[in-house]
Amino acid sequence: MTRLFLGIGASLCQLTDLATIHQLTVVLRLKAGDSVVLVQAGREYRAKLGACSKTALALEGLCEIFDPRQRRELACPLRLFMPFLKSDKTEWVLQKCTELGVSSFHFLELRRSVRQAGEFERKRARWERIILEAVEQSERLACPSIGGVIAFADLKNLNGDKFVFLERSEEALDLTVLSPPRETNLLFGPEGGFAPEEREALLGMGFRGVSLGERVLRSETAIVVGVGLFSCKAEPREPA
Numbered sequence: 001m002t003r004l005f006l007g008i009g010a011s012l013c014q015l016t017d018l019a020t021i022h023q024l025t026v027v028l029r030l031k032a033g034d035s036v037v038l039v040q041a042g043r044e045y046r047a048k049l050g051a052c053s054k055t056a057l058a059l060e061g062l063c064e065i066f067d068p069r070q071r072r073e074l075a076c077p078l079r080l081f082m083p084f085l086k087s088d089k090t091e092w093v094l095q096k097c098t099e100l101g102v103s104s105f106h107f108l109e110l111r112r113s114v115r116q117a118g119e120f121e122r123k124r125a126r127w128e129r130i131i132l133e134a135v136e137q138s139e140r141l142a143c144p145s146i147g148g149v150i151a152f153a154d155l156k157n158l159n160g161d162k163f164v165f166l167e168r169s170e171e172a173l174d175l176t177v178l179s180p181p182r183e184t185n186l187l188f189g190p191e192g193g194f195a196p197e198e199r200e201a202l203l204g205m206g207f208r209g210v211s212l213g214e215r216v217l218r219s220e221t222a223i224v225v226g227v228g229l230f231s232c233k234a235e236p237r238e239p240a
Helices: 018-027 087-099 117-138 152-157 196-204 219-234
Strands: 003-005 035-040 043-052 057-065 078-083 104-108 145-149 161-165 184-187 208-210
Touching: 003 117, 018 043, 018 057, 035 057, 078 219, 087 117, 087 219, 117 145, 152 196, 161 196, 161 219, 184 219
Parallel strands: 003 035, 078 104, 078 184, 104 145, 161 184, 161 208
Antiparallel strands: 035 043, 043 057
């Protein structure tokens, strides 16, 4: 069934976003009487499409869906801090890490990263659409935010557990023995890795080094693999 993620304050009685109306009625060819699922503020509703005009699509028969077994969000916030990558790789990471449960995305410029901070705002709207589509596809109940570009020095002020992924690190932790994470920040480096002074500074800020093995991975591969490992640890569990 088609799922729509609605922002806080959006009407549950009608849809007025023209792109959404076009997607439902033209692309998907849904008609009056067809059912859709609406997601707003972590709650799900089932509704049927009603009358459609050029500017609005009515929603009828609204009822909330409640199933206590459906826990699609991770048990703790999982924040991703990543360098700018080439455009298509950044979009791929945003899509896959949204599916894996990341709660927010943050960018930072590093010595060896692609320089794109000046284009951040121009690309932000497209990236937010990609995230929203991934939320709907993966049936999540919350939409990750894009937190913006963070200064390297501000990483020391982060709350929660802090992990930095380092290739072939002697200080690397064994992820298999980590307990389920709390509020967690994951930091990944660019192609070519962190500069020596960046690596030293991060460990001095309290980041714990993590390795993904002896092979050298591309940045986008390392990010998705690393997030996936922590996502599995953070999946909600049945009470003992």
